[in-house]
Amino acid sequence: xxxxxxxxxxxxxxxxxxxxxxxxxxxxxxxxxxxxxxxxxxxxxxxxxxxxxxxxxxxxxxxxxxxxxxxxxxxxxxxxxxxxxxxxxxxxxxxxxxxxxxxxxxxxxxxxxxxxxxxxxxxxxxxxxxxxxxxxxxxxxxxxxxxxxxxxxxxxxxxxxxxxxxxxxxxxxxxxxxxxxxxxxxxxxxxxxxxxxxxxxxxxxxxxxxxxxxxxxxxxxxxxxxxxxxxxxxxxxxxxxxxxxxxxxxxxxxxxxxxxxxxxxxxxxxxxxxxxxxxxxxxxxxxxxxxxxxxxxxxxxxxxxxxxxxxxxxxxxxxxxxxxxxxxxxxxxxxxxxxxxxxxxxxxxxxxxxxx
Amino acid sequence: xxxxxxxxxxxxxxxxxxxxxxxxxxxxxxxxxxxxxxxxxxxxxxxxxxxxxxxxxxxxxxxxxxxxxxxxxxxxxxxxxxxxxxxxxxxxxxxxxxxxxxxxxxxxxxxxxxxxxxxxxxxxxxxxxxxxxxxxxxxxxxxxxxxxxxxxxxxxxxxxxxxxxxxxxxxxxxxxxxxxxxxxxxxxxxxxxxxxxxxxxxxxxxxxxxxxxxxxxxxxxxxxxxxxxxxxxxxxxxxxxxxxxxxxxxxxxxxxxxxxxxxxxxxxxxxxxxxxxxxxxxx
Numbered sequence: 001x002x003x004x005x006x007x008x009x010x011x012x013x014x015x016x017x018x019x020x021x022x023x024x025x026x027x028x029x030x031x032x033x034x035x036x037x038x039x040x041x042x043x044x045x046x047x048x049x050x051x052x053x054x055x056x057x058x059x060x061x062x063x064x065x066x067x068x069x070x071x072x073x074x075x076x077x078x079x080x081x082x083x084x085x086x087x088x089x090x091x092x093x094x095x096x097x098x099x100x101x102x103x104x105x106x107x108x109x110x111x112x113x114x115x116x117x118x119x120x121x122x123x124x125x126x127x128x129x130x131x132x133x134x135x136x137x138x139x140x141x142x143x144x145x146x147x148x149x150x151x152x153x154x155x156x157x158x159x160x161x162x163x164x165x166x167x168x169x170x171x172x173x174x175x176x177x178x179x180x181x182x183x184x185x186x187x188x189x190x191x192x193x194x195x196x197x198x199x200x201x202x203x204x205x206x207x208x209x210x211x212x213x214x215x216x217x218x219x220x221x222x223x224x225x226x227x228x229x230x231x232x233x234x235x236x237x238x239x240x241x242x243x244x245x246x247x248x249x250x251x252x253x254x255x256x257x258x259x260x261x262x263x264x265x266x267x268x269x270x271x272x273x274x275x276x277x278x279x280x281x282x283x284x285x286x287x288x289x290x291x292x293x294x295x296x297x298x299x300x301x302x303x304x305x306x307x308x309x310x311x312x313x314x315x316x317x318x319x320x321x322x323x324x325x326x327x328x329x330x331x332x333x334x335x336x337x338x339x340x341x342x343x344x345x346x347x348x349x350x351x352x353x354x355x356x
Numbered sequence: 357x358x359x360x361x362x363x364x365x366x367x368x369x370x371x372x373x374x375x376x377x378x379x380x381x382x383x384x385x386x387x388x389x390x391x392x393x394x395x396x397x398x399x400x401x402x403x404x405x406x407x408x409x410x411x412x413x414x415x416x417x418x419x420x421x422x423x424x425x426x427x428x429x430x431x432x433x434x435x436x437x438x439x440x441x442x443x444x445x446x447x448x449x450x451x452x453x454x455x456x457x458x459x460x461x462x463x464x465x466x467x468x469x470x471x472x473x474x475x476x477x478x479x480x481x482x483x484x485x486x487x488x489x490x491x492x493x494x495x496x497x498x499x500x501x502x503x504x505x506x507x508x509x510x511x512x513x514x515x516x517x518x519x520x521x522x523x524x525x526x527x528x529x530x531x532x533x534x535x536x537x538x539x540x541x542x543x544x545x546x547x548x549x550x551x552x553x554x555x556x557x558x559x560x561x562x563x564x565x566x567x568x569x570x571x572x573x574x575x576x577x578x579x580x581x582x583x584x585x586x587x588x589x590x591x592x593x594x595x596x597x598x599x600x601x602x603x604x605x606x607x608x609x610x611x612x613x614x615x616x617x618x619x620x621x622x623x624x625x626x627x628x629x630x631x632x633x634x635x636x637x638x639x
Contacts, residue, residue: 204496224456
């Protein structure tokens with residue numbers, strides 16, 4: 001209970017779903033050691049933390065930021081550039097962290113103090129402007145960032161796929177550097193989500209919800225809301241940058257498309273909304289649903305299309321053709337927002353509750 | 357903080373409080389809150405026009421005047437929601453004219469709003485708990501779960517019992533009846549434990565049987581002679597029964613100031629306000 005900061009899932013179905021997702025992620029390297037399954041599981045872990053940090057902003061304080069991928073990118077790039085220029089080694093990883101996190105923090109602090117004083121729309125516009133500028137900067141400063149190509153680098157010895165820590169003979173599976181990296185990411189993401197859960201359920205987090213509800217009144221109660229909002233912005237930025245670092249370690253690469261693009265920003269927004277805003281747990285569910293759909297819908301449709309063709313059904317094989325997967329992904333999102341306006345978590349929580 | 361401070365116009369109004377002279381001896385009459393030439397203009401319209409007034413602890417001042425006279429604007433200037441165009445506000449010996457609203461609240465200026473102003477989707481208890489949290493100086497604690505601060509929850513519950521909302525503590529504020537929302541508004545201010553209580557038409561829109569709950573609360577707060585109570589109110593019977601002093605605002609100007617009987621009898625008030633609106637009970 002204390003590890004969840006007194007905020008349990010509050011729904012039996014939700015608890016079961018969460019346990020299944022987390023257990024599946026925990027055993028992925030043992031059960032599905034293939035490269036695709038591992039990539040998907042890693043992305044779910046990293047995005048669960050990234051989306052949870054965005055939920056702190058959007059769901060708890062009600063401020064819309066478009067700069068979340070910028071902080072994600074700062075984390076990715078700082079580790080990538082450090083490992084690229086200093087060579088593979090733990091000193092380089094540490095350098096990346098020591099440079100990346102304070103940079104994200106300072107930028108978030110500056111944006112917050114500058115724009116969170118006034119109406120929320122101004123904050124949204126400023127983050128959009130700063131994030132666009134950062135994206136251009138990252139692709140123009142080729143000598144530092146590698147431009148559009150990004151930076152590929154080698155990991156420290158311990159985390160390389162070739163490093164075998166426990167050979168297959170001992171427990172029946174191989175613990176190599178890749179698996180170790182996965183568990184590093186799994187543990188890091190879990191720690192960040194639990195930390196965010198603690199923050200939103202702290203007295204500070206309660207003030208954030210009060211600001212979302214009625215900022216004027218929160219001020220009249222004696223809360224200097226600009227500081228609360230700025231601190232929330234800083235925490236979200238730190239978590240996003242950390243998630244970016246984990247992402248770079250997994251991909252052994254950082255580039256504009258994998259860490260900075262606005263397409264990722266849209267994905268994050270969708271995951272928050274699908275999972276359920278203002279719940280933190282929604283981030284895990286939203287990330288799992290979204291990323292699984294993104295990666296496996298096409299294969300599923302291909303199978304369904306073939307089955308329909310074999311059965312001789314008209315029209316269906318064409319509709320379910322794998323090339324139409326984006327159409328179905330879109331329909332899936334429209335349906336989920338329509339039927340679960342409060343997200344999956346909000347929906348599941350309201351099922352068990354008696355109408356008052 | 358709890359020291360009782362002797363009121364400046366000690367006497368008739370408090371004749372029933374026998375021990376008040378022993379509470380604090382050798383203290384000079386003191387002004388806790390003062391506005392000097394307080395003025396605010398909105399474009400060409402002067403909403404509050406050079407209002408100078410002092411308020412002493414232990415005094416309940418009713419602020420009356422017709423609609424649009426600037427009563428709520430005057431409140432907004434004192435509690436910091438608006439900045440004056442001219443003039444200054446002194447509180448507890450310091451000039452607070454430039455202080456932001458949250459800092460004025462922390463300094464001890466409590467405000468209950470005319471139009472109910474709550475956290476609509478948070479529970480009744482959570483509304484008050486937030487006020488208690490602010491009063492306790494717990495602003496940025498992000499390492500402990502909120503429910504481990506049982507002291508804050510207990511204080512919030514005690515205040516809810518005082519305003520007779522204890523049974524509704526788990527309901528969202530938006531689901532309360534209008535009268536209960538007004539009571540919650542008062543509970544938020546009480547939770548702040550301010551030195552100055554500013555009630556802006558606390559009974560407006562309340563059903564007749566709910567009014568006494570709020571009036572009793574104000575009467576109880578009056579017992580504490582270290583507090584200033586400011587009350588904007590239209591109902592003259594309420595004003596007569598509670599106020600030690602009435603000030604009258606008309607077109608943004610202070611036109612009368614004195615004991616209730618004198619003010620009500622004065623010709624300017626009869627003409628400016630009471631003469632035209634003795635029958636009305638609420639805005």
